[in-house]
Amino acid sequence: MSKVLMKGNEAFGEAAIRAGCNCYFGYPITPQNEIPEYMSHELPKAGGKFLQAESELAAVSMAYGAAASGGRAFISTSSPGLSLMQEGLGFICSAEVPLVALNVSRGGPGVGGIQPGQADYIQVTRGGYNGDAKIPVFAPAGIQECVDLIYEAFEIADKYRNPVLIFADGMMGQMMEPVELPEKREIVPAEKISELKPWAITGKDNHPGRNVIYSLRMEPNVLEEHVEHLFEKYAEAERELVRYKTQGLEDAEIVFVAFGTMSRLCAEAIELLEEQGIKAGMIRPISLWPFPKKAFDEIGPKTKLVISTELSMGQMIDDIRLAVMNRWPVGLINRTGGIVPSSLEIVERAKKLLEGVK
Amino acid sequence: MQYGPRKIAVTGHFGSGKTEFAVSLAFALARLGAAEERLALCDLDIENPYFRSREQGAALEEAGIRCYSDPFGGRNGSELQTISAAVRAPLEDEGCRVIVDCGGDNSGAMVLRQFQKYFTLGEYQLLCVVNQNRPGTDTPEKAVAHLRAIEQASGLEVTGLVSNSHLIRYTTAETVTEGWEFAKQVETLSGVPALCACCMESIAPQLKNADFDVFPIGMYMRDTYLDKQV
Incomplete structure (x- = not known):
């Protein structure tokens, strides 16, 4: 097509x-x-x-x-x-x-x-x-x-x-x-x-009984059972439903975690870092819930730092910390307010974070 | 009149690539020293919140191109449907070459109507950018319908077609050539002459023997990261 x-x-x-x-x-x-x-x-x-x-x-x-x-x-x-x-x-x-x-x-x-x-x-x-x-x-x-x-x-x-x-x-x-x-x-x-959709409300004609759709359950045991x-x-x-993609985790010193637009910026930053002799990889969560915790088990032995990159003050970073379980330090590269950083900014900040853990 | 009329307005179907063309044209004219005295770009896009030529305001100014847009000089990131009154300055200034970048479709071209008195037939170019890879203009008939709607909304006659059929990173020399053939069909149907075909600078060498004028355009409005595969 x-x-x-x-x-x-x-x-x-x-x-x-x-x-x-x-x-x-x-x-x-x-x-x-x-x-x-x-x-x-x-x-x-x-x-x-x-x-x-x-x-x-x-x-x-x-x-x-x-x-x-x-x-x-x-x-x-x-x-x-x-x-x-x-x-x-x-x-x-x-x-x-x-x-x-x-x-x-x-x-x-x-x-x-x-x-x-x-x-x-x-x-x-x-x-x-x-x-x-x-x-x-x-x-x-x-x-x-x-x-x-x-x-x-x-x-x-x-x-x-x-x-x-x-x-x-x-x-x-x-x-x-x-x-x-x-x-x-x-x-x-x-x-x-x-x-x-036998549960749907389509009128009495097709049903022996009656479909009712509701979210009110007054009896605690009924509500607990429903939940x-x-x-x-x-x-x-x-x-x-866990979905993710990874790139270059085997020999990465830095692993970026990025989703959406930020992941494209990280892909460019990875190329720029490679030109400077620094190997970086990426975990790109596609499903945010369920969060792809298992992707972090694929991180190789050379990794010194995991960096959450976000267009926020750092929100996914909590899920990353739960997935990392103290195996690597977790840094943050972020911009907010509607600003999208340049890949060069990501490179510079990543190098600074890497210096900090070496 | 080596570079044609002093006022060039750029219109076209929403998403046809007007802004990239208008910005590239401004930079090309600046490089060629085409402006007798002054060069200006008026961004009259009241349709889009992103990817407007005013985003390149600093680079345009640096190249000696005055950039006019909203009353905030394009700095407040809003989508207020307002245009700075200063837009009239380059239109009235006989010593200023001016490119007018309109929003998409007839709704975007409607903005031109208030400036109608500055556009006397024969003294301006009103270009319509045509891209056959856009679902709304994928047949010559649909492209002409858009062109006529733009004329009706702006109250101005379209004087030239700019072929800009592309698929961003999937564009090939063939895409450009097919696009030109499409523009010629639009020409036949509308009577408006097809003037040139745009292509990315990287493809231009492959088209050096083409039997149509090729206008290489930059990718000023599109950051490279947007085309990274992840």
């Missing part, structure tokens, strides 16, 4: 459509505005429904309702918008309804700024919702990978009957890249939903 040149946000919308998404709910927020714009004119052509909600709270709740009735729902937003969606995401986890959410993140806290950021790491991996719930989170490094992950996320969400979150950043939403789009999956016709059931699913997700 041939490649087409697409802006990230357009490609993300198209990926959802091709995955068979039949309902999108959104509210404008930069830097993901091209997604609702794209969905508004393309999703109806594909036989789906686009609805601009009055807020992010409304968008996630509409998606909850549409997915509860068997729709293949997709929502997208950017950092402060995701904060507003947290309540809904928790409800959807408890109600066991599949949903795909995309965060094209920007700088924070608060309204922050519109330039790229990764300071939602804790928000997406720990959740801002209440209660014991987990959401699988995937962080693509480029547009093609994001397209492929969105396409697959709908299947994962259906399998686990849980939201799945894609964590891209503003740079990926706004940049252009040639992409190969996946095959279009057909939208499931209404009369087929109860067969594929334990959710955690059986999460345990399976932890076994099945």
